[in-house]
Amino acid sequence: MALVMSFTRTGLDLDAPLQFIGLANLRRLSTDPLFLKVLSTTFLYLLGVVPPMVAGSLGLAVLLNRALPGIHWLRGAFYTPVLVSVVVAAIAFRWIYAENGLLNGWAGYLLGNNYKAIGFLSDPKLALIAVMFVTLWKGIGYYMVIFLAGLQGISKDLYEAAELDGSRGWRQHLDITLPLMRPYVALVAVISSIAATKVFEEVFLLTQGGPADSTRTVVYYVYDLAFQELDISYACAAGLALFLVVLLLSLLQQGLKGSGLPKLQD
Template sequence: MRRSLVAWAFLLPALVLISLSVLLPALMALVMSFTASGLDVTEPLRFVGLANLQRLLSDPMVRRVMLTTFLYFFGVVPPIVVGSLALAVLVNRGLPGSHLMRSAFYTPVLVSIVVAAIAFRWLYAENGLINGWLAVLLGPAFTPIGFLTSPQLALPAVMVVTLWKGLGYYMVIFLAGLQGIPKELYEAAELDGSEGWRQHVDITLPLLRPYVSLVAVVSSIAATKVFEEVFLMTQGGPADSTRTIVYYVYDQAFAELEISYACTLGLALFLVVMLFTLVRLAFSGDRALI
């Protein structure tokens, strides 16, 4: 009993902070999703039942932003999982300069998202570096490409920033898993005739399955909740082509002052994230890292 009390005493400050900063606001948001808030924040909230939910189901913009969010998800998560695993295998081979490559691949993680977004806006500009290089390569007939002003190119352009910043972070997770695999397994596999990429299929991928599950779920949640890149680079445009669910929540809460409706949208986002978590638990079982 005494040891338990000591443990809870150490946990109490963190529990209080989490309750005040996470649990209590989440509970308030849940309550507000059943109310109506006007432009005057001093007015008392009116209970409206499921009116906000009905509005969400009939809102065409919700379907648009959910589609954009899922496009962002499928454009970011698979490349991050495959790319970070490939980078981890590359830098784990002990090649000359591998430590330098690890630092180079991890450096984007240390760059602030604000700095990264501003830098890529300069790169994507019609008079920016990328269009400048293309003009030199293709000649005077080249027409500058509007990476952030074209509805077809804006979303992939924002995805590149997420990939650039995320590959090094998830590479470190895979690298930790790779360094935990005994080298004797590869030596034994080589004696059995397994060489090159076949060793990764027979040994690396099965033993890294918990890490693949972890990276897939964490990157999925991050992609579903993407906001900073969109806010700093496109503001949801052009023509709402980059407006994601989180940006729509922000827009409704702070631009339109529809706080109650924004809370309902946030609840829908929570259910989507919980769905990803349940799918991950169903497929990972006891092999999960978290």
């Protein structure tokens, strides 16, 4: 229905007959400076989240893939943020990021009276980075588990053989771990890219798209159009554009699966 409505002019009365206007909404979308801005912000968000998420979760999985006393508790500790409600996390990080909050308090204590409090959520140059960090904190444990599953499927005999050939320490991870984990890296990169493209909760709870639209992403823009400005059909057109982006990423995932990528069930 949303697909149909993107080619219509829809008012508040959803029971009224649809007025088909063809590609007018899509043409408007292609020249809308705010939509182009939120599209670029979403792309920046993807670039700022996905590479650190992949590298961080893989590195964490390598460190925790050891038979050490209490290692299961340590793995559970890193996975705990995944279980924390987004609302709870947002409340905590709003306090941490506040000008009289934890980060500025620690910095002021260390740097003295000359320290000027930083507005992490009120500075357009820092707000998007602050929101990205919350996404990383929430998601890194989830992808760590995927990498752990892959690491535990690698035979220890390979590492022993590599050690006999002179490959030791981190060199073994370059020679064995990374090549064998390549399908899992591709999987995590694709699904984290899809998740980053559809980010909404962190933006809604932390910044409401501000300041100066610096954190307004495509999904938040669709929400604003539909539920704040009540421009339903135009919101559907923006949602269609987002659907096409996610579809491309999903097709990429399917293509990678066909080349040996492991399957991840919902």
